[in-house]
Amino acid sequence: MKKWLFTILFTAIAALLVGMVGGFFATNEASTNDTSKNSNGSVITIFNEGGTAGGHTPRGFSGMGSGLFAGDNLNPNFPEGDGVQTFITFDVSQITDSEKASAVLRANDIKINGTPFEDLGNLVVDAVSYDVFSRDLWDSSIVGSVCTLATKRTDAYECDVSSFIQQILADGEQKVQFRIRFESAGDSDGEQDMVFFYMRDSNSNEVGVFELEITTKIEKEKTVAIIESEELHIVVNVYVVKDSGEISTRRDVEEVRQLLVRSQEIWNAAGIVLDISIEEIELTPDVALAVAFGNFRELYSTFSTDNTAFNIFYVKGLLGPNGIALPPRLALVADITSVDDFRATAHEIGHLLGLVHTLESRSRLMFGGANGRDLSNEEINSTRAWASALQ
Numbered sequence: 001m002k003k004w005l006f007t008i009l010f011t012a013i014a015a016l017l018v019g020m021v022g023g024f025f026a027t028n029e030a031s032t033n034d035t036s037k038n039s040n041g042s043v044i045t046i047f048n049e050g051g052t053a054g055g056h057t058p059r060g061f062s063g064m065g066s067g068l069f070a071g072d073n074l075n076p077n078f079p080e081g082d083g084v085q086t087f088i089t090f091d092v093s094q095i096t097d098s099e100k101a102s103a104v105l106r107a108n109d110i111k112i113n114g115t116p117f118e119d120l121g122n123l124v125v126d127a128v129s130y131d132v133f134s135r136d137l138w139d140s141s142i143v144g145s146v147c148t149l150a151t152k153r154t155d156a157y158e159c160d161v162s163s164f165i166q167q168i169l170a171d172g173e174q175k176v177q178f179r180i181r182f183e184s185a186g187d188s189d190g191e192q193d194m195v196f197f198y199m200r201d202s203n204s205n206e207v208g209v210f211e212l213e214i215t216t217k218i219e220k221e222k223t224v225a226i227i228e229s230e231e232l233h234i235v236v237n238v239y240v241v242k243d244s245g246e247i248s249t250r251r252d253v254e255e256v257r258q259l260l261v262r263s264q265e266i267w268n269a270a271g272i273v274l275d276i277s278i279e280e281i282e283l284t285p286d287v288a289l290a291v292a293f294g295n296f297r298e299l300y301s302t303f304s305t306d307n308t309a310f311n312i313f314y315v316k317g318l319l320g321p322n323g324i325a326l327p328p329r330l331a332l333v334a335d336i337t338s339v340d341d342f343r344a345t346a347h348e349i350g351h352l353l354g355l356v357h358t359l360e361s362r363s364r365l366m367f368g369g370a371n372g373r374d375l376s377n378e379e380i381n382s383t384r385a386w387a388s389a390l391q
């Protein structure tokens, strides 16, 4: 028996990612987040929160200072006044597609005093967690991935924080917080070596001097199930009614054969093969008259019911309908159909395979009076079970 393979494709669409991070520095134009989409996915830019959600702390100092900068620190008023780290916070609650999100942290506005990279090493990023600033933040432990924002003055000041963001989202966290520092706290050379992150005011925690650029990918067609199954064969005897008075079809055998070929294409989706035989048939006057008056069941007298074959009759008209199924074995299709005639044929076969109408979508084969050709997974399973029972 030939193996037959079908795949179920579905479209996994990344969640629509819209909305703004609100509630902070609404008057700053930089607080407007940017969401763009293209066929490959979405890019969301989230800006650092300002106000008390950011700041700097000098080593040993018990609180926070306003302003985002890092380096050594020459202010003698601070205990152990030789280093400053900066802290920033992002609200990531709008990102919903955690698995496929990649993230870049970027500093947009850099000013440099002295020679921090030469004297203090790389500018590195730790992921940390805090509710309030305290002296402990200077040495707080890392809770996520670390990256290097820059190794020299002319670098781009950006680094990949994807794995940390994915972890945060998987944990259901709403906020991410980073500590930005030089590898060495200070060099005690009497010169200020610092990097400042600000646009207009170095002493404020400005929104938008840092950004998180989140990219979510949309996988267009993802194969989620591959089912390998046997083809299931159904015997279908097709009768082209001729020389039977008013009900004689104008179709010929070849035209009907083409209808069945195209019906087969629809049933391929279920792995059901129609074993077709086609013949012209002349009905007796009694049966022809009964059919002309809508007593279609009289056709059961014209074929053997000792087997499980389906019997489909092509006639001129059915007093309205495109097709009629009279289970378990009989169906009829009219010459003039309001939908594609091969689709009407496939639809009636669906009824003989136990399907009822659906109202879910006009794209479905079992939506009455439309041109839909799709079978749901449920319909595939049930018709395959039905067809198996006929074997």
Ligand SMILES: [Zn+2]
Pocket: 347, 351, 357, 368
């Ligand atoms: Zn129907």
